[in-house]
Amino acid sequence: MIRRRLLTEYVVPAATLAGVLLAWEAATRAFRIPRFIMPAPSAILAEGWEWRYRFLGHAWVTLYETLGGFALSMLVGVPLAILIVYSPTLKSALYPLIVLAQSVPKIAIAPVLLLVLGHGEIPKIIVAFLVAFFPVVVDTATGLAATPPELLDLSRSYRASAFKTFLKVRLPMAMPFVFAGAKVAITLSVIGAVVGEFVGSDQGLGYLILSATSYWKTELAFSSMILLSLMAIVLFGAVALVERLVCPWLAPAGEE
Amino acid sequence: MIRLDQVEKTYRTRRGDLVRAVEDITLEVGENEFVTLVGASGCGKSTLLKLVAGLTPATRGTIHIRGAAVREPFPDVGFVFQQPVLLPWRSVLDNVLFSVEMLGLEPRQCRKQAGDLLELTGLGGFETKYPRELSGGMQQRVAICRALLPDPSLLLMDEPFGALDAMTREEMSLELLRIWEERRKTILFVTHSIPEAILLADRVVVMTPRPGRIARILAIDLPRPRTMDLEFDPRFKAASDEVRGLIFAGRAPAR
Numbered sequence: 001m002i003r004r005r006l007l008t009e010y011v012v013p014a015a016t017l018a019g020v021l022l023a024w025e026a027a028t029r030a031f032r033i034p035r036f037i038m039p040a041p042s043a044i045l046a047e048g049w050e051w052r053y054r055f056l057g058h059a060w061v062t063l064y065e066t067l068g069g070f071a072l073s074m075l076v077g078v079p080l081a082i083l084i085v086y087s088p089t090l091k092s093a094l095y096p097l098i099v100l101a102q103s104v105p106k107i108a109i110a111p112v113l114l115l116v117l118g119h120g121e122i123p124k125i126i127v128a129f130l131v132a133f134f135p136v137v138v139d140t141a142t143g144l145a146a147t148p149p150e151l152l153d154l155s156r157s158y159r160a161s162a163f164k165t166f167l168k169v170r171l172p173m174a175m176p177f178v179f180a181g182a183k184v185a186i187t188l189s190v191i192g193a194v195v196g197e198f199v200g201s202d203q204g205l206g207y208l209i210l211s212a213t214s215y216w217k218t219e220l221a222f223s224s225m226i227l228l229s230l231m232a233i234v235l236f237g238a239v240a241l242v243e244r245l246v247c248p249w250l251a252p253a254g255e256e
Numbered sequence: 257m258i259r260l261d262q263v264e265k266t267y268r269t270r271r272g273d274l275v276r277a278v279e280d281i282t283l284e285v286g287e288n289e290f291v292t293l294v295g296a297s298g299c300g301k302s303t304l305l306k307l308v309a310g311l312t313p314a315t316r317g318t319i320h321i322r323g324a325a326v327r328e329p330f331p332d333v334g335f336v337f338q339q340p341v342l343l344p345w346r347s348v349l350d351n352v353l354f355s356v357e358m359l360g361l362e363p364r365q366c367r368k369q370a371g372d373l374l375e376l377t378g379l380g381g382f383e384t385k386y387p388r389e390l391s392g393g394m395q396q397r398v399a400i401c402r403a404l405l406p407d408p409s410l411l412l413m414d415e416p417f418g419a420l421d422a423m424t425r426e427e428m429s430l431e432l433l434r435i436w437e438e439r440r441k442t443i444l445f446v447t448h449s450i451p452e453a454i455l456l457a458d459r460v461v462v463m464t465p466r467p468g469r470i471a472r473i474l475a476i477d478l479p480r481p482r483t484m485d486l487e488f489d490p491r492f493k494a495a496s497d498e499v500r501g502l503i504f505a506g507r508a509p510a511r
Contacts, residue, residue, distance in 0.1 A: 148339070150339065154358070156329050157311060157329045157333055158358040159329055159331050159359070165358075168357070172343070173343075247345065248345075249344045249386060
């Protein structure tokens with residue numbers, strides 16, 4: 001049983017990935033594809049290793065912008081969702097604005113933001129926030145609205161205050177939804193930070209990708225991309241881990 | 257203990273139509289009496305419980321509990337719903353303590369009573385388990401303990417065994433009677449099941465739908481403590497036939 005699970009969960013995907021890489025490597029060699037068009041995986045890896053120390057500074061900048069945007073989207077998104085759920089007036093006032101902010105393509109706002117806010121990390125954090133906050137608001141609001149009406153009746157029949165009901169029932173009930181939003185937000189924050197760097201910056205992995213491609217250093221662009229993806233995966237995993245710690249009851253029965 | 261006088265409740269639906277949920281409900285429930293409300297879907301049984309609990313105001317008529325008019329949520333009441341609606345992040349014991357916590361009492365002082373209640377309902381030893389580790393019937397027992405912990409004088413039960421399988425359901429009915437013998441309270445119990453309504457009740461209130469009205473109130477003078485064998489008692493059969501007749505009056509015959 002365990003052997004079989006090991007096989008399907010780890011061996012099969014790893015073998016598939018290895019197969020794709022091998023085919024890629026073989027194709028670039030067999031057809032003599034120029035390295036600036038499609039470098040071989042081995043060349044990408046070698047270039048990445050060459051750059052390992054210089055990567056650190058750039059990765060740190062992008063990580064900083066991503067986390068800043070993510071933190072901002074949670075700090076703004078969750079309270080905003082609470083206001084929307086509790087006040088119908090605020091809901092009708094804010095919801096159109098939020099949807100409007102969501103429907104403007106962020107890549108189109110980025111140049112304007114950078115024009116207004118200048119260079120540095122702040123405008124990238126703002127772009128990352130703008131990209132990431134919408135799912136946080138929508139998911140948190142959905143979660144808060146999904147409290148079983150019986151529990152609200154129960155709380156009301158005990159004459160518990162709305163605040164107490166919020167703290168003891170509605171907010172914990174909404175936590176799985178908040179984390180669903182957070183998981184989307186963390187990956188979107190990475191995208192936001194990179195978009196911000198594309199528009200104008202002199203550091204960060206996004207900048208590195210852009211400048212590498214303009215100098216035909218495709219291996220460097222590819223290795224930066226891989227590093228960026230690894231960062232996004234680790235960040236997603238971190239949010240999932242926090243979810244496990246905060247909401248241990250969500251783990252399927254029999255798994256602990 | 258409870259007196260409803262010509263109570264009417266009209267809702268406005270989202271489309272703006274007025275819907276009369278219950279109409280002309282006049283009912284008196286005595287102290288420590290077990291009254292069941294039975295009827296087809298949409299006859300306003302659940303609305304009636306909400307009205308008594310003060311969770312929704314009556315459109316017309318008056319509701320008094322122990323002589324005082326009900327105008328706001330009445331806290332000396334325990335609620336049990338069709339779904340257990342437990343808090344998944346709390347242990348069984350903490351779920352039971354939820355009621356006293358929401359009432360603003362100190363939960364630590366009620367731990368012993370909560371443990372006693374769990375013992376009484378056969379959940380001794382399950383204090384530290386989580387709801388998802390329990391069966392549906394056990395979860396519903398936790399919900400009953402939660403309702404009983406503040407020792408309310410009135411227990412409102414909205415189809416509490418409706419989501420359980422037939423065997424668990426019978427077991428739970430008898431268990432509820434046992435608890436009620438031990439800790440007397442007034443119980444208003446809504447059900448779809450005619451045998452359940454008769455087995456449990458001192459009096460059965462038969463309701464008809466659209467709008468919800470009381471068709472008849474039947475006194476059940478079967479001996480207590482009751483057992484499942486009573487189903488073969490001719491008086492049980494007679495009561496059951498009468499209730500069935502009232503519910504299906506004006507409809508096509510059931511057979």
